[in-house]
Amino acid sequence: MVAVRSWGRLSADDHDLRILAERPLAHLPREPGQHGLAFGMGRSYGDVCLNPGGALWSLRGLDRFIAWDEATGELTCEAGMLLRDIQRTFVPRGWMLPVTPGTQLATVGGAIANDVHGKNHHGNGSFGDHVQELRLLRTDGLSIRCGPQLHPDWFAATVGGLGLTGVVTQATLRLRRVPGAWLDTETLPYGSLGEFFALADASEAGWEHTVSWIDCLSGARAGATRGIFLRANAAAPEFQHGAAPKDRQRTVPFAPPVSLVNRLSLRPFNAAYYHLNRRRAGRALQHYEPFSYPLDNLQEWNRIYGRRGFYQYQCVVPRPHGPDAVGALLREITASGQGSFLGVLKTFGDRESVGLLSFPQPGVTLALDFPNLGDRTLRLFDRLDAVVAEAGGRLYPAKDARMPRALFEAGYPKLAQFLPYRDPNIRSAMSRRLMGD
Amino acid sequence: MQNNNNASNAPQTLVIVGATSLIAQHCARQWLQAGGIGRVVLVGRDAARLQGVADDLQVRQPQARIEVLAGDVTQAASIAALVQHLAAQGVPDTVLIAHGSLPDQPQCQSDLASAEQAMVVNGLSPVLCAEAFAGAMQVAGRGTIGIIGSVAGDRGRKSNYVYGAAKGLVERYAEGLQHRLAATNVKVVLVKPGPTDTPMTAHLKARGAKLASVEQVAQAVVRGMARGTPVVYAPAKWALIMAVIRNLPRMVFHKMDI
Numbered sequence: 001m002v003a004v005r006s007w008g009r010l011s012a013d014d015h016d017l018r019i020l021a022e023r024p025l026a027h028l029p030r031e032p033g034q035h036g037l038a039f040g041m042g043r044s045y046g047d048v049c050l051n052p053g054g055a056l057w058s059l060r061g062l063d064r065f066i067a068w069d070e071a072t073g074e075l076t077c078e079a080g081m082l083l084r085d086i087q088r089t090f091v092p093r094g095w096m097l098p099v100t101p102g103t104q105l106a107t108v109g110g111a112i113a114n115d116v117h118g119k120n121h122h123g124n125g126s127f128g129d130h131v132q133e134l135r136l137l138r139t140d141g142l143s144i145r146c147g148p149q150l151h152p153d154w155f156a157a158t159v160g161g162l163g164l165t166g167v168v169t170q171a172t173l174r175l176r177r178v179p180g181a182w183l184d185t186e187t188l189p190y191g192s193l194g195e196f197f198a199l200a201d202a203s204e205a206g207w208e209h210t211v212s213w214i215d216c217l218s219g220a221r222a223g224a225t226r227g228i229f230l231r232a233n234a235a236a237p238e239f240q241h242g243a244a245p246k247d248r249q250r251t252v253p254f255a256p257p258v259s260l261v262n263r264l265s266l267r268p269f270n271a272a273y274y275h276l277n278r279r280r281a282g283r284a285l286q287h288y289e290p291f292s293y294p295l296d297n298l299q300e301w302n303r304i305y306g307r308r309g310f311y312q313y314q315c316v317v318p319r320p321h322g323p324d325a326v327g328a329l330l331r332e333i334t335a336s337g338q339g340s341f342l343g344v345l346k347t348f349g350d351r352e353s354v355g356l357l358s359f360p361q362p363g364v365t366l367a368l369d370f371p372n373l374g375d376r377t378l379r380l381f382d383r384l385d386a387v388v389a390e391a392g393g394r395l396y397p398a399k400d401a402r403m404p405r406a407l408f409e410a411g412y413p414k415l416a417q418f419l420p421y422r423d424p425n426i427r428s429a430m431s432r433r434l435m436g437d
Numbered sequence: 438m439q440n441n442n443n444a445s446n447a448p449q450t451l452v453i454v455g456a457t458s459l460i461a462q463h464c465a466r467q468w469l470q471a472g473g474i475g476r477v478v479l480v481g482r483d484a485a486r487l488q489g490v491a492d493d494l495q496v497r498q499p500q501a502r503i504e505v506l507a508g509d510v511t512q513a514a515s516i517a518a519l520v521q522h523l524a525a526q527g528v529p530d531t532v533l534i535a536h537g538s539l540p541d542q543p544q545c546q547s548d549l550a551s552a553e554q555a556m557v558v559n560g561l562s563p564v565l566c567a568e569a570f571a572g573a574m575q576v577a578g579r580g581t582i583g584i585i586g587s588v589a590g591d592r593g594r595k596s597n598y599v600y601g602a603a604k605g606l607v608e609r610y611a612e613g614l615q616h617r618l619a620a621t622n623v624k625v626v627l628v629k630p631g632p633t634d635t636p637m638t639a640h641l642k643a644r645g646a647k648l649a650s651v652e653q654v655a656q657a658v659v660r661g662m663a664r665g666t667p668v669v670y671a672p673a674k675w676a677l678i679m680a681v682i683r684n685l686p687r688m689v690f691h692k693m694d695i
Contacts, residue, residue, distance in 0.1 A: 021459075023489050061459065061635075064489060065496035075496075089497055 004056060007302050008045040009255065009309030010372060010401055013052035013429075021061045023078075025169050028139050028425075030055055035427040036139065038167040040080060040107030044114065045312040046401030047429035048162050054427060057167060059109055065089075066170060073175040074132060079109030079168045084296075086175075091288070095175040098130045102344075104293050109168040114398035115160030115358040119209040119232075119292065122349030126360050128159030129353075130174050136166040139425035143169075148354070157421035160355025162397055164431055165421045180240030183209070185232040185286045189278040192225055193323055193330075199229045200347040200364075207231035209291075211346045213277075215270040216330060216339040216368055225330055227345065228277045235285055245287050251299040259306035259371035261340055269341050305371045310340075311401055313384060314359075314367035316348060317393035322364035325391035329366055329384055336380045340369035356414040359396045367399070378402060397430060408434045448475025452529040454510055454566050455536020457486045459635040460585060462493070463655035464533055469498040471659075476502045478523060481536065482509065510536065511562045520569035528577035531662065532570045534563045534584045545599040552599050560603030564610045567625075571614055574623045581624045583662045584611055588629050588670065591679040594695050604629075615667055624665035630654045631675040 001014035017039075018029045030036050036055035050056075059080035066076040073095055075086065084104035086097055101116040110116075112134060117126040124130075133147035136158055144166070146154040158165045186207075190196050196212055203210045214227035295301050302310070317325040326345065333339050344367040353360050370377050385407050388395065394411025395403045409415055419435070427437060451468060453461050456479035468474050477494060479487045484507035491503045506523070509515040523529065540555035567584055574580035589597055590604030611627040618625060634648035649672050657671030670676040685693075 023486060064462075064493035066489075066492055068496040068499075070499075077496075 004039070004042065004050060005309075006046060006049050006401075007043050008311060008372075008401060009302055009305070009307075010046070010311070011050070011052075011309075013050065015051060015056040016054065017056050017058060019058045019061055020080075020167075023062065023064075025062065025137060025167075026143075027141050028057060028137060028167060030139060030425060035425055037426055037428045038079075038109060038113070038163045040110040041082070041105055043103055043106050043110065045310075045399045046397075047433065048114070048397050048400070049110075050429045051427060052429055059107060059167070059169075062169065063107075073177065074172055075175055076133075076170060076172040077108060078170050079107060079112075081108045082106070083108065083111060086173075087288075090175055091178070091181050094177055094180070096178045096288075097173070098124045098176045099127045100292065101127075102293060103296055104289075105296060108171050108173070109163075112159055112168050112171060113161060113163040115353060115355045115360070116398065117348070117360045119211040119230075119346065121360055122204045122210065122347060123208055125349065125351055126160075126353050126358060128355050128358060130176075131155075131159060131354075132172040132174055134158065134171040135169045137169050138166040138423050147172075154421065156354060156356050157418055158355070160353065160358035161418065161421070162357060162430065163428065164423065164426055166423045166426065179234050179237045181244060181288050182235040182240050182242065183232040183286050183288055183291050184235040184239070184283065185230060185291060186283050187277055187281050188229040188231070189274070189281055190227055190229050193327055196225070196227060196229065196345060197323060197347075197364075199231075203229075203231045204347065204349070206233075208233050211344060213273070213342040214330070214345045214366075215274050216333050216343040217267055217270060217337075218274075218330075218334070225327075226274055228274065230291075232286070232291060239285055242285075242287075245290055248297055249299055250297060252301055252303040255303040255305075255307045257307055259308070259310070260304045261310075261369070261371050263337055266337075266339060266341070273342060305369070308372040308374075310372055311370045311377060311381070312367060312399040313370060313381060314365060314396040314399045315384070315388045315393050316359065316361055316363045316365040316396070317388060317391040318361070318363040319347070321391035321393075322347075325387055325393065326364060326366055328387045332380065332383045332387065333368065336376070338370050338373065338377060338380055340371075343368040356418040357397070357412055359394070359398070361394070363393065365396075367396075397434075400430070403434070405434055449473055449530040450476045450478070450527060452478045452480060452523060452532045452570070454480045454532070454534045454563075456481050456490050457483065458535045458537070458585075459651050460630065460633065460654050460658065461533060461535035462490055463651050464535070464658050465490075465494055466497060467655055467659045468531075469494060469501055474498070474501050476504070478504045478506055478529070480506045480508065480510065480519060480523075482507065510566055511557050513565055516562075516565050516569050520566070520573065524570075524573040528573045528580060529570070530580055532567075532574075532580065532582045533658070533662070534566050534570075534582070536563065537585065537587075539597070540600055542595075542597050542599060555599050556603050556606075558603075559600055560606040563607055567610070567614065571618065571623065571625070575618060575621055579622045581626065581662050581665065582614075583626045583628060583658060585658070586611070586627050586629045588631050588675050588679050590629065592683050592690075596695060611668075624662075626658075626662045626666055626669060628654075628658045628661055628669045628671055629675065629679075630657075630671045631678070633671075 002017045003012040004015045037051040039056040062078040062080035111127045115128045136144040209232040212229040350362045487505040508519045545552035586607045587604040589601040654671045661669035
């Protein structure tokens with residue numbers, strides 16, 4: 001048994017870690033009566049990737065490319081493939097993943113199971129929108145090929161299906177052409193939520209990537225929420241040159257006894273970040289890696305939240321309620337004095353996700369990290385939940401470690417449709433918490 | 438692909454024996470990414486599994502010619518035939534001998550056939566492969582042979598001395614081959630990885646052991662072979678650890694449970 005933590009480091013429970021290395025994978029190793037769960041990079045924040053006391057099937061060894069079609073951009077690879085490997089192999093050839101989350105250090109299988117989204121959701125949707133086909137291995141040995149056309153019911157259950165329908169062993173993704181690795185970016189400071197929404201509305205049509213950092217403690221006075229709006233497009237071919245940034249890997253060496261993100265550090269850091277970027281306002285040419293994955297060079301950055309770990313709270317609320325709900329959430333957070341260096345605020349596009357349990361839906365999404373201060377933090381989340389529920393929103397399971405079952409059921413009305421597709425021998429800490437087993 | 442003059446910009450031919458090993462796969466990825474490799478031949482027992490590796494490498498580097506050559510690398514006669522077949526198409530510039538399997542020590546003690554098998558796969562076979570290529574390379578007057586040994590070969594320990602003995606054999610052999618080829622342009626590099634995070638060591642990881650990443654070890658192999666370093670510990674800290682273990686007085690060593 002090995003103690004396994006997820007990215008939020010909230011727990012370190014024992015798991016029977018099995019490395020799946022057999023190729024092609026024909027069965028899932030399991031003791032009689034034991035439940036298993038696929039595990040990739042463990043970048044999910046909460047408990048969606050954990051299965052305390054049960055088996056964890058590590059797919060990181062299954063990381064081979066299988067086929068590539070230059071004419072269609074279709075790439076078939078094993079599910080343990082890192083998104084970074086795909087990007088670094090194909091960007092120099094003028095192809096890119098159409099959708100990635102804020103880290104490249106996730107696997108293809110994990111990206112499918114959580115139907116991840118990125119800064120270009122308004123144009124490109126979520127990861128599952130670009131999966132042409134996948135193979136699902138069930139614990140009874142059955143292997144199911146599915147895609148948008150082939151067994152679309154299995155496909156809809158598995159994309160965003162939190163790893164509970166079986167183990168995704170390989171997938172065919174459609175990459176998209178890009179002129180190169182460089183982006184034409186623009187940094188725009190804003191001083192109110194109204195300004196944020198105006199910028200988002202004005203940017204969605206003409207800009208592929210949009211996202212904003214907000215100072216989560218600046219919302220005390222109504223209308224004073226400040227932040228930095230970032231938008232980017234692929235740079236024109238004549239600007240596609242220059243050396244890729246050096247891979248300067250740094251590692252946070254250990255988890256300090258208390259969180260470095262606290263009342264003392266929070267306000268000055270956010271203010272400094274805001275003012276620094278205000279001075280950088282304007283256009284710039286930037287390589288896609290630092291723009292899209294700003295934290296990937298700081299290994300184990302999750303340790304800065306100390307030994308008790310941290311939560312991430314990410315919700316989406318429908319657009320009509322967006323300004324009010326986000327304002328109310330920020331007021332609660334400011335009043336509590338908790339929060340992190342920078343929240344992320346972004347609008348989703350007006351499109352339905354593929355998966356029955358996919359997170360993205362039309363609206364606005366707010367994501368924030370919170371050091372684990374025990375009850376104080378959980379009480380704050382209860383207040384945030386109330387705002388989200390009232391606005392008809394939902395929380396992101398990939399980030400969650402504590403949402404109440406009622407909020408999950410209210411936010412994911414297709415849950416009942418999903419349940420029959422579950423593999424009876426696969427469970428996670430999350431499935432026990434939110435689905436009863 | 439007959440590049441008899443070793444011009445640095447001529448596409449190189451790379452042969453990997455035991456190409457389905459994870460360390461070997463990662464070495465191949467790094468070599469192909471660095472460029473300059475025109476042809477890769479993957480040698481091993483199982484053609485289907487080799488083809489899976491070949492497909493992966495082909496996607497990574499469409500310009501290179503990736504081939505698969507299946508054969509028994511545990512029999513002297515078939516090793517000689519394989520290498521002769523390869524050398525007839527041009528002596529490879531770089532050869533990595535990467536196969537091995539971590540045997541179950543208690544089983545080796547109770548079942549001589551298991552011990553024999555472990556000795557053959559981890560000791561005899563890599564040595565005979567290296568010997569076959571060394572002959573061809575010496576005639577051609579150039580090339581680099583990398584052999585993956587193990588820190589386990591540095592001192593016999595109760596927990597894995599059959600494996601350790603086989604790897605010790607590889608080390609003594611590599612030393613002699615380096616001596617023989619010292620005056621030539623053929624380089625021999627022995628890489629000794631510490632415990633590495635591969636399927637071979639899954640049970641160690643399950644017990645919570647700290648393992649080096651396979652990328653890290655592959656990087657050490659590729660760098661060591663480019664420089665022609667005679668002995669490479671991967672990661673480098675194992676040089677120090679093993680120096681201590683080798684030099685522990687027997688009285689102390691025998692009290693240790695390692």
